[in-house]
Amino acid sequence: MSKFKEIEDYRVFTSKAELHKSINALIGIIQGIRFDNIANEHEIAELIHWCNLHRRFEKRAPFNEIIPLIDQALLDNKLEQEEIEDILWLCNNIVNDSGFNRYYDLITSSIQQLQGILHGILADNVLNEAEIEQLCSWIDDHDFLKGTYPFDEIHSLLVSVKQDGIISDDEKNLLKAFFANFVDTRASYNVHEFEVKALQSQYSISGICAVCPEITFENKVFSFTGASTRATRNEIAKIIQNMGGIFNNNVTKDTNYLIVGGDGNPCWAFACYGRKVEKAIELRKKGTPIIIVHENDFWDEVVI
Numbered sequence: 635m636s637k638f639k640e641i642e643d644y645r646v647f648t649s650k651a652e653l654h655k656s657i658n659a660l661i662g663i664i665q666g667i668r669f670d671n672i673a674n675e676h677e678i679a680e681l682i683h684w685c686n687l688h689r690r691f692e693k694r695a696p697f698n699e700i701i702p703l704i705d706q707a708l709l710d711n712k713l714e715q716e717e718i719e720d721i722l723w724l725c726n727n728i729v730n731d732s733g734f735n736r737y738y739d740l741i742t743s744s745i746q747q748l749q750g751i752l753h754g755i756l757a758d759n760v761l762n763e764a765e766i767e768q769l770c771s772w773i774d775d776h777d778f779l780k781g782t783y784p785f786d787e788i789h790s791l792l793v794s795v796k797q798d799g800i801i802s803d804d805e806k807n808l809l810k811a812f813f814a815n816f817v818d819t820r821a822s823y824n825v826h827e828f829e830v831k832a833l834q835s836q837y838s839i840s841g842i843c844a845v846c847p848e849i850t851f852e853n854k855v856f857s858f859t860g861a862s863t864r865a866t867r868n869e870i871a872k873i874i875q876n877m878g879g880i881f882n883n884n885v886t887k888d889t890n891y892l893i894v895g896g897d898g899n900p901c902w903a904f905a906c907y908g909r910k911v912e913k914a915i916e917l918r919k920k921g922t923p924i925i926i927v928h929e930n931d932f933w934d935e936v937v938i
Contacts, residue, residue: 649737650736653696654738654743658738658750659753659821660684660750661725662747664681664721664754665722665751665754666751666752666754666755666757667718669754669764671764676757679757680753681704681713681757682823685704689701696728703720703724707721744779745779745783745784745785748772748785749817751772752788752813753821755769756810756814758824766809769792773788773789783918784816788812788813791808791809791842792809793845795809807836807837808837814830817830843931844925847925849935851879852878855880855889856880857884857910858883858892859895859911862895862929864933867883877937885924887917887922891927892910892925892926894911894929896930
């Protein structure tokens with residue numbers, strides 16, 4: 635199927651939800667592109683592709699303002715920082731205007747922008763340290779997203795790869811493989827599904843624990859997976875109950891925390907921990923606010 639056929643089949647913006655989501659995605663894409671202060675030809679092509687996806691709506695607000703502004707900025711096939719700021723200013727004014735038919739709340743809008751940022755970062759298929767640092771800064775500035783998917787996962791993965799102060803090529807590829815999960819390849823000019831699958835076949839993460847999560851016990855439901863060197867599962871269940879929590883051996887939509895046994899391992903990222911982690915991730919993707927907690931963080935909160 636050609637890219638133009640994909641454009642035709644991609645999406646019809648007939649609802650407030652799709653309209654709001656598309657603007658949030660654009661804000662994120664542009665932020666991701668500007669993270670390293672350079673807009674190269676591949677990133678410019680990605681932005682042109684976004685315009686082409688939405689050009690059929692060019693006579694409708696707000697596309698009748700956004701697309702001409704982007705077209706004008708790209709007449710010389712360059713995208714200067716001032717032009718980027720102008721586009722972001724317009725988009726932010728549109729979604730923040732009282733007359734805009736806002737559909738999503740701040741949390742959902744911010745997650746959509748985060749996914750757009752990942753799209754923008756990967757637009758040239760290169761992930762550099764400047765982009766990683768800027769993404770870390772964005773994460774720090776949006777800590778109100780803690781507990782949401784995929785904010786916790788991205789935060790934890792960034793902390794993990796930066797722990798030793800050196801980000802290797804393998805770690806960059808790991809980040810790219812994970813970030814690509816949140817890029818719709820149908821809506822991308824440069825990020826292709828077959829390349830994503832090839833990368834993810836080499837670099838795969840099944841689950842990631844939250845970094846320094848806030849843990850409360852009263853009437854909260856806990857589950858446990860893995861092995862612990864500090865206590866048996868029954869002992870952990872008793873501790874949770876003594877602190878006012880509820881222990882359930884199974885992960886359900888009512889679960890608030892899944893504790894991952896560290897067995898002495900302080901890492902936040904892990905390759906596989908079986909069906910409970912898989913179930914928790916599945917629930918998080920559907921919007922259930924279950925938090926995957928490393929055992930070390932659990933013990934930090936325990937009062938014995």
